Amino acid sequence: MHIPEYAHALIRSALPSVPTSRQVGAVDCCLCNRPLEDRLPVALGPTPESGLFGCHPCLRRLVTRARRARDAALTQDAEQALAPAAAWQPARERHLARLDRVRQAAEAVAELAGGDRTEPLQVAWLLVSLESAYTWIPDAPEPPATLADEAAELKEEGFRLDLAMITAREAVADRLAHHLINEALPPEPEMCEEFECPQDCSGRHDSSHIDCGPDEVFEDLLRHGVTVERPEPEPPSPRLMALLEGAGTEEKPTPLPSIEEGAAAVLAHFGIDTDVLVSAAAIGLVADAWREGPLDRIHAADDGPSDGEIFAQSVDLYRWARAALLAARDDGPEELLAFAAIASDLDLPWAGGSPFTLRAVSEPVAELVQQVDDRVWFTMEVIRRQGWRAALLHRALSAASRAPHHFGMPSWPGTVRTAMERLALLDRSDAPEALADLTAVQAALLEAPDELGAAALDWISRQALLE
Structure with a gap:
């Protein structure tokens, strides 16, 4: 008979401390002390031939008891091992849920801060309440040793929350910084004509993006008594080096020798x-430098901008291009660099309340940035060599061929009128709220289409109303 190891201790404890001669002689069972008679004895040691002997029924009974005791102990051990895990799982779920809710709140605060529908003071309070919610998050519950691997999910969710908090803080800081600067600046009613402001404009032209260049921060810190060594300047680009090396050697041919003759x-x-030459030139500059070519591939990407976002951004860039062209007339072609900086800014959220930025798209954007730089540079060269009007004529020709019905062109009011007639006949039950008042929609399309918002313009684009 095989006696399992887990039964040895129980059988050993049942053996008599002082066995009888009959038990030693294999006459009686040492466990029940009854004669073995015709029952086959089972040697219990110390050797198979000598020592104590037991009967099969007694040994089976003891083995059964030992097995039950072992199984009960294993069950108890398992329950004791599972108890901490069972207690930790609800704590884990609660912690993950809190992290997720606060992360969603941070994303919402960042979105509100990036728009213009929430007052700056309300944005500030949103950040304060968000920071409070973030501070009140308890430490992550420590998992039991058996579930140590599951702690990685808690760390990952915590990391995602930290990233969302950084984004929210950046958005709020950017909004409040520009708000303070805008509030400190006096009204400039003399700029209303250049910016094509509505009649009731107060003369305040708030900025949401200010580029101070790479070195201004060091000058500002110096005025506050803080000295930080400036980084080494970047070497000139190969194109600029070629221009500098070739300057003064020989007179270069004009880029567009017959532009004045045939363009008119x-x-x-x-x-x-x-009267509309500057506006048309601005549209042409946007089309040539920004809208055509690389932007089509960015648009086609899964995370690329929608039609409405592109339309809203093109309207905003038109304003920048027009202002830059007007400034170039008086202050030189370098004023066009302001438009180039806006058009190729990777971190600037697009117009129409869109959160889209070029840096966020998966498609490479270096080609777009280079194209903006090249086309703006060419226009600057035309201004230098042939004059401001020649540059306007060149870009206006592009507008006439590539964007004849764009906002700012002479045909735009007619395009809007046709679009409104078609819009009035459509079912707008699924349209954004901004399209509810047709009178307001028409006024916005005529004066500032991007103020309708990217979502509304996207809906209009899907209906092909402006084509």
Whole structure:
């Protein structure tokens, strides 16, 4: 008979401390002390031939008891091992839920701070309450040793929350910083005509993005008594080096020798006269430098901008291009660099309340940035060599051929009128709220389409109303 190891201790404890001669002689069972008679004895040691002997029924009974005791102990051990895990799981779920809720709150605060519908003071209070919620998050519960691997999920969710908090803080800081600067600046009613402001404009032209260049911060810190060594300047680009090396060696040919002769007739055919030449040139500059080519691939990416976002951004860039062209007339072609900086800014959220930035898209954007730089540089060269009007004519020709019905072109009011007639006949039950008042929609399309918001413009684009 095989006696399992787990039964040895129990059988050993049942053996008599002083066995009888009959038990030693294998006459009686040492466990029940009854004669073995015809029952086969089982040697219990110390050797198979000598020592104590037991009967099969007694040994089976003891083995059964030992097995039950072992199984009960294993069950108890398992329950004791599972108890900490069972207690930790609810704590884990609660902690993950809190992390997720606060992360969602941080993302919402960042979105509100990036828009213009929430007052700056309310944005500040949102950040304060968000920081309080973040501070009140308890430490992550420590998992039991058996579940140590599951602690990674807690760390990952905590990391995602930290990233969302950083984004929210940056958005609020940017909003409040620009708000303070805008509030400190006096009204500039003389700029209303250049910015094409509505009649009731107060003269305040708030900025949401200010580029101070790479070295201004060091000057500002110095005024506050803090000295930080400036980084080494970047070496000139190969194109600039070529220009510097070739300067003064020989007179370069004009880029567009016959632009003055043939452009006027072509532009007149499209209704572009002197009064709208700057606007048409601005549209052409946006089309040539930004809208055509690389942006199409960015648009096609899964995380690329929508049609409405592109339309809203093109309207905003048109304003920047127009202002830069007007400034270039008086202050030189370098003023166009302001437009280039905005058009190629990787971190600037797009117009129309869109959170999209070029840096967030998966498609490479270096080609777009280079194209903006090249096309703006060419326009600057035309201004230098042939004059401001020649540059306007060149870009206005692009507008006439590539964007004849864009906002800012002479045909735009007619395009809007046709679109409104078609819009009035459509079912707008699923349209954004901004499209509810048709009178307001028409006014916005005529004056500032991007103020309708990217979502509304996207809905309009899906209906092909402006085509």
